[in-house]
Amino acid sequence: MGHMQVNLRARKVIFGLVAAVVVAVGVSVFWVGHDADPSAADTGDPAGVVSFSFDDGQVGHFDNARPALEAAGMRGTFYIISDALSSGKKTMNAEQVKQLAAQGHEIGNHTRDHATLTTLSADEVRAEFADAQAAIKAKTGITPTTCAYPSGAQDQSVQTAAATFFRGCRGTVGGSNARGGVDTYNLRMYYIHSSTTADDIRKVADEAKRTKRWLILAYHGVGPVGSDDDVSADTFAAHVRAVQQTGVAVDTVAGGLAKMVGLTDGS
Numbered sequence: 604m605g606h607m608q609v610n611l612r613a614r615k616v617i618f619g620l621v622a623a624v625v626v627a628v629g630v631s632v633f634w635v636g637h638d639a640d641p642s643a644a645d646t647g648d649p650a651g652v653v654s655f656s657f658d659d660g661q662v663g664h665f666d667n668a669r670p671a672l673e674a675a676g677m678r679g680t681f682y683i684i685s686d687a688l689s690s691g692k693k694t695m696n697a698e699q700v701k702q703l704a705a706q707g708h709e710i711g712n713h714t715r716d717h718a719t720l721t722t723l724s725a726d727e728v729r730a731e732f733a734d735a736q737a738a739i740k741a742k743t744g745i746t747p748t749t750c751a752y753p754s755g756a757q758d759q760s761v762q763t764a765a766a767t768f769f770r771g772c773r774g775t776v777g778g779s780n781a782r783g784g785v786d787t788y789n790l791r792m793y794y795i796h797s798s799t800t801a802d803d804i805r806k807v808a809d810e811a812k813r814t815k816r817w818l819i820l821a822y823h824g825v826g827p828v829g830s831d832d833d834v835s836a837d838t839f840a841a842h843v844r845a846v847q848q849t850g851v852a853v854d855t856v857a858g859g860l861a862k863m864v865g866l867t868d869g870s
């Protein structure tokens with residue numbers, strides 16, 4: 604009798620140990636899977652990337668930035684305010700936006716009216732994105748897959764709303780994006796000022812290439828220089844040449860996301 608009880612106790616101990624091992628293995632498998640997917644996915648493309656992004660749908664992007672990019676075989680990302688989509692004078696009209704897309708450029712969402720999203724309710728933030736998506740789709744046939752927050756204003760609630768519409772969004776926090784650590788809904792960027800020289804651009808583009816990081820350049824005016832956020836057409840062309848000279852890969856923001864995070868159609 605005493606022998607049987609010892610045996611039973613031993614079996615219970617063994618069962619307990621086996622159960623603990625099963626749980627431990629399960630947990631470690633979960634964490635391995637969690638780490639590997641999706642932000643650290645190996646896309647087999649470990650090179651650095653530079654993206655040219657343009658805010659507010661200004662007509663200078665079409666008149667000046669587009670030809671300089673296309674002459675270099677590059678494509679950019681153009682963030683459109685949907686309420687400003689019809690004028691064609693200061694801002695691009697639907698035909699110009701369609702032409703950009705037809706040439707392989709990316710069209711992104713910069714909200715309906717450039718509201719400061721952190722001052723709005725969650726419903727109002729969703730409406731800013733949704734209304735712009737609908738208007739851009741209706742006027743151009745394009746459904747943007749990335750956004751840029753007006754003036755970079757975002758918080759967790761804004762990011763949560765953005766995540767229901769987009770694969771990623773650009774903020775205005777300075778820096779570049781590291782493979783495996785991409786802050787998908789607050790992509791870091793390099794802000795362009797009137798004073799930004801071709802040498803400045805060469806330096807940061809070269810660094811992206813060397814460190815295999817993703818650098819997103821954020822432009823406003825390209826053409827007439829009316830504020831510290833604008834560059835002349837000549838300066839922009841010099842920036843493009845500087846990036847080209849480094850030999851770093853150039854892609855749109857959506858393309859950069861695909862390369863650095865591994866998000867593609869259907870994910």
Ligand SMILES: [Zn+2]
Nearest residue numbers: 658659753754
């Ligand atoms: Zn803007």
